[in-house]
Amino acid sequence: MAYVLQVDFKMDGPFGDEMAEAFSDLAKSINEEDGFLWKIWTENPEANEAGGIYIFETKETAEKYMKMHSKRLASFGVEEVNAKVFAINSKLTEITNGPVK
Incomplete structure (x- = not known):
């Protein structure tokens, strides 16, 4: 069974392409984390919020x-x-086309 880590927090920016450029090294380093499978990066510039949805192999690694x-x-x-x-x-995730098996 896989586990989701849901994270959000207040952030003043950057967002969009500037965020992608500023955090590309961080994104690459996340790939090296124990038990990490994938992440969706989230942002809401209007509310000054950012975060992500992560998938990990185990509850412990999450x-x-x-x-x-x-x-x-x-x-x-x-x-x-x-x-x-x-x-x-x-x-249920499989029924709704989620990329988790």
């Missing part, structure tokens, strides 16, 4: 990353991080 990432965000000045781990219901 929780480990969540703790590390929260500390990293704090070092960037992000004071409040909303982060939750969820189990994925693979049977």
Whole structure:
């Protein structure tokens, strides 16, 4: 069973192409995290929010990353991080074309 890590936080930017350029090295480094499968990067410039939806192989690897990432965000000045781990219901996700098997 795979697990979702849902993260969001306040951020003043950058967004869009500038965000992609600024965080491309970070994105590449996430690929090296233990148990990491994939991520969808999220942003809402109007609300000054960013975050992501991550998929990890196990609950333990998702929780480990969540703790590390929260500390990293704090070092960037992000004071409040909303982060939750969820189990994925693979049977229903498959019906709705989710990329999790």
